[in-house]
Amino acid sequence: MTDSPWPAPPQGTCGLPPALEVEVAILGAGIHGAALARELTLRGVSCALVDRGEVGGGTSQWSSQLLHGGIRYMLTGDIRQMREGLAERATWARIAPHRCRWEAFWMPHRFGLEGLAHRIGIGLYDHWGAERPGWPPALHLGHVPRAAFEADPRSIQGPFRGATAYADLMTWDRELTRDLAASSGALRLDFHEPEGFEDAGASLKALRLRDRRDGTARRLAARRWVFALGPWTDGAMAQWFGESRKRLRLSSGIHLWFDAVPGCERPWAIRRPKGRILFVIPRDGMLQVGTTEREVDDGWVPILEAERAELFEALGACLPAIPWRSLPVRAEELGVRPLVAAGGVTTHLSREAVLERHARFQNLTLVLGGKLTTARALMDHLATDLTGIRCEASRTEPLRLWDGQPAEIR
Numbered sequence: 001m002t003d004s005p006w007p008a009p010p011q012g013t014c015g016l017p018p019a020l021e022v023e024v025a026i027l028g029a030g031i032h033g034a035a036l037a038r039e040l041t042l043r044g045v046s047c048a049l050v051d052r053g054e055v056g057g058g059t060s061q062w063s064s065q066l067l068h069g070g071i072r073y074m075l076t077g078d079i080r081q082m083r084e085g086l087a088e089r090a091t092w093a094r095i096a097p098h099r100c101r102w103e104a105f106w107m108p109h110r111f112g113l114e115g116l117a118h119r120i121g122i123g124l125y126d127h128w129g130a131e132r133p134g135w136p137p138a139l140h141l142g143h144v145p146r147a148a149f150e151a152d153p154r155s156i157q158g159p160f161r162g163a164t165a166y167a168d169l170m171t172w173d174r175e176l177t178r179d180l181a182a183s184s185g186a187l188r189l190d191f192h193e194p195e196g197f198e199d200a201g202a203s204l205k206a207l208r209l210r211d212r213r214d215g216t217a218r219r220l221a222a223r224r225w226v227f228a229l230g231p232w233t234d235g236a237m238a239q240w241f242g243e244s245r246k247r248l249r250l251s252s253g254i255h256l257w258f259d260a261v262p263g264c265e266r267p268w269a270i271r272r273p274k275g276r277i278l279f280v281i282p283r284d285g286m287l288q289v290g291t292t293e294r295e296v297d298d299g300w301v302p303i304l305e306a307e308r309a310e311l312f313e314a315l316g317a318c319l320p321a322i323p324w325r326s327l328p329v330r331a332e333e334l335g336v337r338p339l340v341a342a343g344g345v346t347t348h349l350s351r352e353a354v355l356e357r358h359a360r361f362q363n364l365t366l367v368l369g370g371k372l373t374t375a376r377a378l379m380d381h382l383a384t385d386l387t388g389i390r391c392e393a394s395r396t397e398p399l400r401l402w403d404g405q406p407a408e409i410r
């Protein structure tokens with residue numbers, strides 16, 4: 001792991017004292033770390049949220065920004081993951097309505113039988129996902145009327161004959177992560193570099209940190225530790241504890257952002273080979289297109305020309321009436337998915353999450369894999385496990401907005 005790819009910290013200071021003590025120290029302020037901080041706060045347990053960068057500055061700002069059941073699990077047959085995602089989708093719509101927008105996604109089909117299969121699959125998806133708090137009645141699901149389909153420039157000259165609409169929830173991933181952090185009373189130690197751990201043989205005791213903004217040294221003591229380091233987990237475990245075992249396989253995905261294309265009003269989810277989906281999503285006055293899958297070996301990797309070319313090729317083949325290659329790409333981003341390497345082999349499409357109790361340090365848990373959609377539920381489960389306290393409010397208590405201010409020491 002090199003330091004260079006990490007964004008430089010902003011100006012300023014942290015204001016926290018040099019010695020800190022909490023019940024639970026969380027390393028990694030992505031969606032998992034931030035969600036756990038909220039869960040612990042709801043249970044009245046003190047915690048600290050440590051990150052080398054900014055809150056929500058890792059994978060949790062480069063996702064496709066969908067809180068979803070995963071329509072493609074209908075194809076891969078992973079119904080359990082799908083139903084879990086659908087249930088969680090409703091929870092997010094309840095606790096973070098300000099960060100959620102329901103949409104009717106169109107899934108186009110090439111021929112009649114495929115359309116029938118989509119209608120059956122989507123019918124089940126929307127039946128199992130019928131709990132949709134705040135659903136706008138103007139959005140229509142199921143068969144897309146021919147006139148509406150033909151009015152969309154994506155239907156012109158392409159291979160598709162019609163479409164079926166299904167429901168899913170769009171979000172703003174980095175802002176959602178920040179709201180979770182803001183909804184916690186965690187000591188916020190962002191832009192802090194972990195420099196070394198103190199342990200007592202079978203348990204971690206404290207962490208020495210350096211504030212990357214002004215060089216201040218701090219010591220954080222905790223009874224329990226959770227590492228939610230996303231795709232950087234293996235690198236950190238090697239650096240801190242000399243562990244060579246790979247817990248994750250990493251898969252990059254890119255998105256391209258174009259100016260809005262007139263007439264492209266609904267998001268499209270286009271089935272591609274190997275159970276993959278090409279999303280073409282109008283949002284925030286632009287058109288977001290993604291995503292790809294390439295196995296990589298670090299959380300920071302550049303976008304390859306081949307990845308761009310793959311997206312352009314798919315766009316050209318599926319939606320030929322739009323002159324994609326002459327449209328300026330306004331922004332592009334790459335995120336790295338942390339996929340669990342179950343028994344050393346990652347199931348290509350699995351987005352399963354694992355909570356690993358560390359073999360040597362019994363007070364350390366690692367969060368491996370996962371998705372935005374299921375992060376709250378997974379961290380609810382972990383917080384119950386760590387504290388012995390169940391918390392119904394986790395599923396109902398509205399999130400607070402991120403205000404950028406550090407939480408006060410309690």
Ligand SMILES: Cc1cc2nc3c(=O)[nH]c(=O)nc-3n(C[C@H](O)[C@H](O)[C@H](O)COP(=O)(O)OP(=O)(O)OC[C@H]3O[C@@H](n4cnc5c(N)ncnc54)[C@H](O)[C@@H]3O)c2cc1C
Nearest residue numbers: 028030031032052058059060064066230253335371372373
């Ligand atoms: C292209 C793409 C599309 C996706 N689309 C979706 C989607 O539509 N819906 C969905 O539900 N999920 C989606 N996902 C999955 C989802 O984005 C991730 O699973 C999730 O964001 C991972 O969150 P995390 O908290 O585990 O990791 P991260 O968000 O990566 O958080 C880890 C944190 O650890 C910090 N860190 C790293 N190393 C150190 C260190 N040494 N010391 C201190 N801090 C450190 C990082 O700065 C980072 O903030 C997508 C992922 C990708 C890549």
